Amino acid sequence: MVLKRVYLAMLTNIFLRAFVFYLYSLLMIFDFTHAKTSQNWYPLNDTVMGGVSSSSVKYTEGDGMRFSGFVSTENNGGFCMIKSPGVNIDCEAKSHIVCYLKGDGKQYQIRIKSNPQQPYSYVLNFKTSGNWERLxxxxxKFEAxxxxxxxxxxxxxAPTITEVAILIGNKKxxxxxxxxxxxGIE
Known part of the structure; x- marks a missing residue:
């Protein structure tokens, strides 16, 4: 019985140390469990170049920020995107952007910029599993x-990120x- 308590105390201690390390190594950028954070993001679809795709971004209780819509290839279109407000995220000593999300099994892109004036983005494709997951x-690995x-x-x-965006455009x-x-960033 005493051995069992000692073992449980050791496991608890290890878990707490790991959790504290996790919390301090991850810097939260956007917490979408609050409606106000989601309201600052905005959609930008292929309609800017004649396409007819449509999307929305909204806060949903329990699920955070929801990016949803319909991508259409009509009129040479084929993408929907949401963008963050201007940010200034310090990347020094950081190696990953981390997201906790639930997708629909489709492929998306996460896009970042190091200067709001630059015409290009740094892009990384990712596929969702359909379940809540930490990616x-x-x-x-972000390519220009x-x-x-x-x-x-x-x-x-670059030492900073000034914009974050999520895009879907799978040519269908x-x-x-x-x-x-x-x-977050870690």
Whole structure:
């Protein structure tokens, strides 16, 4: 009985230390469990170039920020995107953007910029499982792209992130839904 208590105390101590380390190594960027955070994000669809895709971003109780809509390839369109407000995220000594999200099994892109004036973004594709999952995106894997074309430039290595966006554009007509509870950097 005493041995069992000692063992449980050791496990509890290990768990608490791991949890504290996790909390201090992850810097929360966006907490979408609050309605106000979700309201600051905005959609930008292919309608800016004549497409007819549609999307919305809204807060949903229990699921955080919901990005949903319909991607249409009509009129040479084919993407929906949501963008963050301007941010200034320090990337020094950080290696990953981390998201806790639930998708629909489809592929998305996470896009970042190191300067709000630059015409290109750094892009990384990811596929969702359909379940709640914690995904870590290595900053060094983000490729410079402009309008879907990979640029002959180094991957992301800037000291700051000034914009974050999520895009879906799989070259087909499809409904989509992506729920995000939070984003951080570690």
């Amino acid at each position: 870590a995106f290595p900053l060094e 792209q402009f309008r879907g074309r990979v640029l002959d430039m180094p991957n992301f290595n 007509n499809e409904k989509f839904q992506l729920d995000i509870k939070w984003m």
